Amino acid sequence: MPRGLGINEEKASKRVSLIGVGSRVHPLHHQLSVFEWFLRAMESSGLEVNVLSEPVMSVEEAQTVRQRVLESQGHLFIAHLTGGTSKTAVEIAKWSSSPVTLLAHEGDNSLPSCLEAKTRLRALGLEVRAKLLSENGDWNLKGETESFEGCMTLLGSVSPRTFDVTCPATLAQRLKVKVKHVTYPELEKYMGMCKSDAELFSEFLSEFKGSLQVPRDELLKSLKLKEAVRSALEHSGCRTFTVDCFEFIKVLNVTPCLAMSFLAKEGILGVCECDVQAAACMMSLRDLVPPFMGNIASLKGERMVVAHCTAPITLAGDATKVKLKSHFETGSSVSIDVPLRLGGAVLASCDPQLRRAYVLECYVSGVQLESDKLCRTQVLLDVKSKASIILERWPSGHAVLAVHLSVEEVKRSLRRRGFDVEEV
Secondary structure, eight states, rough: OOOTTTHHHHHTTTTTEEEEEOOTTTOOOHHHHHHHHHHHHHHTTTOOOEEEEOOOHHHHHHGGGHHHHHHHSSSSEEEOOOOSSSHHHHHTTTTTTSSEEEEHHHHHTTTHHHHHHHHHHHTTTTOEEEEEOTTTTOOOOOOOOOOOSSEEESSOOOOOOSSSSHHHHHHHHHHOEEEEHHHHHHHHHHHTTTHHHHHHHHHHHHOOOSOOOOOOOHHHHHHHHHHHHHHHHHHTTSSSSEOOHHHHHHHSSOOOOHHHHHGEEETTTEEGGOOOOHOOOOOHHHHTTTOEEEEEEEEEETEEEESSSSSOOBBBBOOGGGGEEOOTTOOOOOOEOOOOEEEEEEEEEEEETSEEEEEEEEEEEEEEEOOSSSSSSEEEEEEEEEEEOOOOOOOOEEEEEETTOOOOHHHHHHTTTEEEEEEE
16 A cells, blocks of 8 residues: 555554456356355455455456456455465466465365466565465454555556566565556547657657658657656656557557657656566666666677667767668568667666566667667677676566666665675
8 A cells, every 4th residue: 555645554454455367167056156155255254345356267257357456455365265376366366466365265276276376476576475264263354454565567468478587566566666558549538649740750850860761651659659658657656657668559559669768858667578687677777877678699708789669768988870671570660779888887677576676887889880780779788797697697678777886886776675695
């Protein structure tokens, strides 16, 4: 529960959410009666229960209730009505910003599924509880409140396996960051409320000093998206957003690259590819410098190339050399080639459980490499480690680059967010 909102925490802790997970193998009427039994047990404990949906019967169905889970208030209870429900429970719990308790009963293989789900969720770094309710046992169930220190808005939908390694719930538990959601129709509504094309284009040309290498209509779509993202974030109250980039492009036919780059001028942080590990590092470092998230594209000796199709335009060493190009993989829409400032820097990443961060001292020695085989912003780094060591120990395919900072500054910032820090 966010602090300072005038909410009585004791009362709020009694407001909880409940969702049941079941199996199509078992009779539906029996599962519904078991669900009602769980509901009575919770209400007899004095809890005010919000039932999120009808019992969910598969992982695919669980994906349809993501937004309700994200928006749910109070402790989340997931009731295992039968066996064969562990994966469904995991899919639901991954989206919860609230504490999670898994409930089981003494029949229908409910308990083994409950324990399996607990193990899978703990492997994701989540602290979840499991509770077995018996017919004549103690039904003393309690809800817990959660305090958040920030939020991140997810724009649009995500592909099914996006959060198999690190999930929104881990970000909520470890960094106290609540994840919110804006749907594609909502985003399209904001895009339809933008200024006229002429106004958008005129304002852009009055500010942009670089090279424009994309068609006017593609640029206008990206500018409308930038305005829409700003409006969506004003409504959600977040200063950080993320997208599943390729799903986004398929649905809206526009890339988020320009929006991420230009909104950095307003202190807004954009995270590519719904990468929760990168988001955790970027949010930990944003008060020091606008972070650049890139793919580790090449490693040879003590040199590395990091590349991505967007970077904060505020990192440009020379604004006149910024280039707007087509997106690398699709050859369409707009991406951005930002010539980062040369000099000392630090690479950072973290493990999937968001417990241990890894840092690597480096030097930005080259930019705008103009390779047609890489994303558009390309950065050559001299690194203080060998390629074999980096390949063995780096925990992600992405790296977060913090320019003009020392290793000690980056370490301190990561430790303040609760990370153990290790140099690579």
